Amino acid sequence: MWCVPALAPTVAHARHRLIERAHQAENVRDLFAAASQRLRRLVPFDAAVWLATDPSTNLPTAPTRAENLRHVWGTEQACLRVWELEFLVEDVNLYRDLTRASTPAGALREATRDRPARSVRYREMLRPHDIDDELRGVLRVDGEPWAAVGLFRERGRPPFDASDRALIASLSQPLAEAVRNHARAAVLPAPDADRATGPGLMLFRPDGELISANDEALAWLDELPAEPEPRAGLATRLPMVVSSTLMRARAIAQERDHRTARARMRSPATGRWLVCHASCLREADGTLGDIALVIEPAPASEVAPIVVAAYGLTAREQEITQLIARGHDTAQIAGGLHLSAHTVRDYVKAIFEKVGVRSRGELVATLYAQHYAPRHHDPAGVDQVDG
Numbered sequence: 001m002w003c004v005p006a007l008a009p010t011v012a013h014a015r016h017r018l019i020e021r022a023h024q025a026e027n028v029r030d031l032f033a034a035a036s037q038r039l040r041r042l043v044p045f046d047a048a049v050w051l052a053t054d055p056s057t058n059l060p061t062a063p064t065r066a067e068n069l070r071h072v073w074g075t076e077q078a079c080l081r082v083w084e085l086e087f088l089v090e091d092v093n094l095y096r097d098l099t100r101a102s103t104p105a106g107a108l109r110e111a112t113r114d115r116p117a118r119s120v121r122y123r124e125m126l127r128p129h130d131i132d133d134e135l136r137g138v139l140r141v142d143g144e145p146w147a148a149v150g151l152f153r154e155r156g157r158p159p160f161d162a163s164d165r166a167l168i169a170s171l172s173q174p175l176a177e178a179v180r181n182h183a184r185a186a187v188l189p190a191p192d193a194d195r196a197t198g199p200g201l202m203l204f205r206p207d208g209e210l211i212s213a214n215d216e217a218l219a220w221l222d223e224l225p226a227e228p229e230p231r232a233g234l235a236t237r238l239p240m241v242v243s244s245t246l247m248r249a250r251a252i253a254q255e256r257d258h259r260t261a262r263a264r265m266r267s268p269a270t271g272r273w274l275v276c277h278a279s280c281l282r283e284a285d286g287t288l289g290d291i292a293l294v295i296e297p298a299p300a301s302e303v304a305p306i307v308v309a310a311y312g313l314t315a316r317e318q319e320i321t322q323l324i325a326r327g328h329d330t331a332q333i334a335g336g337l338h339l340s341a342h343t344v345r346d347y348v349k350a351i352f353e354k355v356g357v358r359s360r361g362e363l364v365a366t367l368y369a370q371h372y373a374p375r376h377h378d379p380a381g382v383d384q385v386d387g
Contacts, residue, residue, distance in 0.1 A: 007167075014042055015167065022178040028052055028147075031178055032065040039171075043164045045151040047072070047131070051240075052179065055144035055309050058099055059244050059263035062224070069152075072129045080208040082125060083244040087251035089120050096257075098138040099145045105137040105169040107160040114159070126152070135160040137168040139176035144309060146179040183310035199296035206280075206288060208246055210238070220295040223269040241265055245278045246291055253280035253288050264298055264306055273298035307367055311355050320347050325364050 007015065018038040025031035032050040039045075047068035051060040072078065086094060093106035109116050109132075116122040116133070126134060132155040139147040149168070153160065200217025204210055213221075224239040241263050251257035262277040278293040308318050316337075323333045330348075334341045348360075357363045 007170075011042060011167070014038065015170070018042070019171070019174040019178070022175055023181070025178070025182075027063075028179055028182050029063045029065070031175075031182065032063065032147075035171075035175060036065065036067060039151075043135070043151060043160070043167060044153075044157075045135075046154045046157065047152040049150045051148045053145050053147055054263045054265070054306065055146055055180075056305055057248075057260050057263055058096055058145050059241065059248060059261075060148070061241050061263055061265035062239075062268060064240055072125060072131065072152075077208075078125075079238075079240060079243045080247065083247035084208070084250070085121050085124065086244075087247045087257055088254065091119050091121050093134075093136045095136065095138055095145075095148050096259075098136060098148075099140060103165070103169050104140055104172040105135065105165045107165050108134040108136075109159040110162065110165065130155045132157065133159040135164055135168060137172060139172050139179060141173050141176040141180060142309075142312060142314075144176075146176045146183075177312075180310050180312065183306065197297070199294050202242075202293045202295075204246055204291040204293065206250065206290065208243070208291075211290065217295060220267075220274065223267040223274075224265070224295075241276050242293060242295075245276050246293060249278035249280050249291050249293075250288075264302055273303050275299075275302050304367075311367070313351060313354060317347055317351050317354070320344065321351055321363070321367065324348070324360050325367070 018035060021034045021038060022031050025034050036048055036050060040048075048065075049067070049069055050065040052063055053059060054061050085091065086096075092111040093108060098104050098106055108119055108122060108126075112118045112122075117127070119126075122134070126132070131152045133153045135151040137149045138145050139149065151160070151168075197219050198216045200214060200220040202210060202213040202217045221239065221242075224241065245261050245263055248257060248259070249261035252259070252261055260277075261279065262275065264273060264275050266272065267274055274295060275298040276293065276295050278291055280291050281289040283289045304322070305318075308321060313321060319337065320333055323336065328336070330341050330344050333339070334344045337344070339347075352358060352363065355363055355366055357366055
């Protein structure tokens with residue numbers, strides 16, 4: 001586990017205030033804004049991106065906050081290339097690697113021993129826009145990534161150093177806990193939350209070019225935060241979650257990634273849970289073909305893991321919670337898991353304390369019934385902040 005390094009008193013106080021303000025934020029969008037504002041005083045930067053992520057798949061969802069980055073990845077094509085480099089090209093400080101690393105933060109120049117041109121990301125996306133260094137961090141708790149941050153310094157500025165990296169790493173768990181806490185928030189659904197919309201199907205070429213989409217897909221896209229520039233010839237824009245899911249599907253098909261091209265999110269428009277998943281098709285000769293992507297309402301089985309994870313339950317506690325939801329009593333749980341009844345009762349007590357309930361019925365209602373209803377996780381889309 002990462003330990004907070006010794007900090008100067010003024011830095012330690014500012015770090016404490018940053019964390020405190022993050023936990024006071026009303027939603028993840030405000031959390032990112034407050035954290036970024038205060039972090040800039042501790043680790044100066046010229047541009048930044050903050051991404052909420054699906055804790056199970058590490059794919060970006062919503063909200064996203066970008067500061068002074070329109071010129072780097074403000075178009076749909078640039079966004080696709082960002083995630084193509086993330087999933088299909090070996091590079092330093094990939095988010096997936098930082099998620100598993102002992103230190104959940106890394107600086108590009110430091111990682112390349114001050115030879116940043118070794119990084120494809122630097123050569124293609126950063127250097128052409130006069131960005132000279134990048135500091136990335138994954139916000140994780142209990143091994144699960146709830147968000148990610150990227151900070152950038154322009155040419156002529158000193159590179160990020162080890163103390164900057166250590167500070168970002170020290171913020172990983174407390175900020176992840178703040179993001180996770182917001183996943184518990186229950187807000188009443190919008191009036192049109194019960195509108196029936198079937199699965200939306202979209203077909204993309206291997207390079208990410210959109211070929212076609214059904215009406216349902218276009219309706220779902222209207223509910224999701226979109227990138228600044230629309231695809232030529234189509235009156236729609238693709239959300240970042242679509243771009244990243246597409247590139248993850250390609251990586252899986254090429255055996256570069258063994259995770260899932262699947263991300264869950266809440267619609268900023270209605271608050272309902274959605275799932276976006278993609279898969280590469282194959283031609284008759286076995287070569288990789290087009291990519292099919294589906295956006296649809298998330299079934300209960302998709303929502304349950306992320307909702308339960310939001311309460312910080314351990315793997316065993318999640319297992320027992322699921323059995324409680326199925327109506328199993330203490331004896332049945334003990335027999336099925338080969339535990340004593342006393343141990344099961346201790347687990348149930350711990351679960352009640354974490355979720356803040358006093359009965360099994362209240363537990364099921366809080367974790368499942370309430371969260372299966374369409375609810376608002378965050379009213380934010382992509383915050384683009386310039387200047």
